[in-house]
Amino acid sequence: MNIEAVEWAKKVLAEKGIRQVLCAFTDVRGYLLTFSIPAREFIEGSAFEDGIGFDGSSVRGFKSIEQSDMVWKPDPSTLRVIPWAEGIHASAVMFGDVYEAGGRDQADCDPRGFVAKRLKKELGEEGRSAIFGPEIEFFVFDGIDARSLAWDLFVTPNGGEGDSWGAPRVIPKSRELEELPIIRPKEGYFRAPPEDRTLEYRNELVYYLEKMGIIVEYHHHEVATAGQVEFDFKPFGLVDVGDAFYIYKFVAKNVARMHGLLATFMPKPLYLDNASGMHVHQSLWEGEPFRGKNLFSDPDDEFGLSQLARYYIGGLLEHAPALTALNAPTVNSYKRLVPGFEAPIFIAWSPRNRSALVRVPAYFKKPSAIRVEYRGADPSQNPYLGIAAQLAAGLNGIRKKIDPGDPVMKDIYKLTDREKRELGIGELPTSLKEALEALASDEVIQRILGSHIYDAFMELKTEEWNQYSLYVTPWEFMKYFDI
Structure with a gap:
């Protein structure tokens, strides 16, 4: 452990009067988990050196009950003071890695320590680094009652054509739908106040994020109605971007609660309106980012791309079906990956073109700005797995020199099936089941996960799919009850 980082963390805890530390890690699915330890255990005790024991059998995808004893070990460099927690509630949050009983061996069930850290180390041994800048979208609602159904008369199938009844669905409560002036579906992008009622919330979110070391580049109302927003923050390395992702969600949900709101990272909460994605900008560097050379940049290329970057894109396209299982890991994710809502369902690459997957x-064409954007992800994922898998796919493309082919310069949504076949454009899986089948046949992505996480992920997600398949929905009653 870095002694300087430990001493710095102890100093911060003491000087800021921190009383409790939220010790953070994630399960295989991607849920942020925390437990609280009094700060004195880190300042005066041995928590930094020894770690904290916990029950791994109670964490989804970790251990069976006969192997339940595990140890969480803190990463002191990740300590962040929670700005709104004061007085007797003064708290900080700190990420850590999970070890087997005894605290010596890295646990192969830990997404952060076993997958993301291991891949970062392997890349560093080659003298390279990678940075990632996710565009994370989410919705802010006034509330939701999942027990109530309402008939959606505001939007109807086929843009108002055909059936006039719409469809029954749970409608989250939103001032943007209940008060005038309203934002119509698909017309929320960059809307200004008073139509956009999220501005004060977003400003406060930026304030707290930057207090916690997440520097926001810009934020705005997104395309959907009902409080869809997006925040983009400055890029981080592979492990740090996962930490930043969870701090982002933690702050977004807690600040929303302060305002009497609910923030949800569910990909598709609204019927017939745009969903929340997480486009991931990424680049490879020789040495340290912004200090060394951007390996994706070639000023002589018409798109500013190096051959290495093209091979990286080839890897992303080659492994796209399996990547979808990790980057769009919920049943709900596939209600986003459909035509007509700007989601990238076609396996192709292009400059500028937002209908392509990559x-x-x-x-800008300056060398430091050249990057690749993977658009097939959403914020329901575990980023230690999803983003690591993107990097592994790209690196495999480089190793195997996978040619991505020519870029598609047309709107892919408007191409005929024949034109797509002629251009060799495939499609992403259309369901979680299809994505899991793709992951089951992709040895490269399986290898980066390791056998334990791969098996646990497949078991958890297959169970999720089976639960969904068995459930009889209100839509089925409406559609078939009078058959």
Whole structure:
């Protein structure tokens, strides 16, 4: 353990009067888990050196009951003071890694320590680094009653054509739908106040995020109605971007609660409106990011892309079906990955073109800005797994020199099936079941997960799919009860 980081963390805890430390890690599915330890155990005790024991059998995807004893060991460099927690509630949050009983061996069930850290180390041994900047979208609602159904008369199938009844669904409560002026479905992008009622919430979220070391580049109302927003923060390395993702969600949910709101990272909460994605911008560097050389940049190329970057794109496309299982890991994710809502369902790459799965942003051509954007992810994922898998796919493309083919310069949504076949454009899985089948046949992505996490993920997600398949929905009653 880094002694300097330990001493720094102890100093912060003491000087800020921190009383409790939220010790953070994630389960295999991607849920943030925490337990609280009095700060004195870190300042005066041996918590930094020895770690904290816990029951791994109670964590989904970790251990069976006869192997339940595990140890959480803190990463002192991740300590962040929670800005709104004061007085007797003064708290900080700190990420850590999970070890087997005894605290010596890294646990193969830990997404952060076993998957993300291991891949980062392997890349570093090659003299390279990678950075990632996710665009994380989510919804803010006034409330939701999942026990109540309402008939959606505001939007109907086929843009108002056909059946006039719409469909029954749970409608989250939103001021943007209940008060005038309203934001119509698919017309929320960059809307200003008073139509956008999220501005004060977003400003406060930026304030707290930056207090916790997450520097926001910009934020805005997103395309959907009912409080859909997006925040983009400055890029981080592979492990740190996962930490930042969870701090982002933690702050977003807690600040929403302060305002009497609910923040949800469910990909598709609204019927017939846009869903929440998480486009991940990424680049490889020789040495340290922004200090060394951007390996994706070639000023002589028409798109500014190096051959290495093209091979990386080839890897992302080659492994896209399996990547979808980890980056769109819920049943609900596949109600986002459908035509007509800007989601990237076609396996192709292109500069500027947002209908492609992999896009090369063309805002600026300076070498440090050249990057690749993977658009097939959403915020329901575990980023230590999902983003690591993206990196592993890209690196495999480099190793195998996978040619991504020519970029598709047309709107793929408007191409005919024949044109897509001629261009060799495939489609992403259309359900969680299909994505799991793709992951089951992809040895490269399985290898980066390790056998334990792969088996646990497949078991958990297959169970999830089976539960969904067995459930009789209100839609089925409406559609078939009078058959």
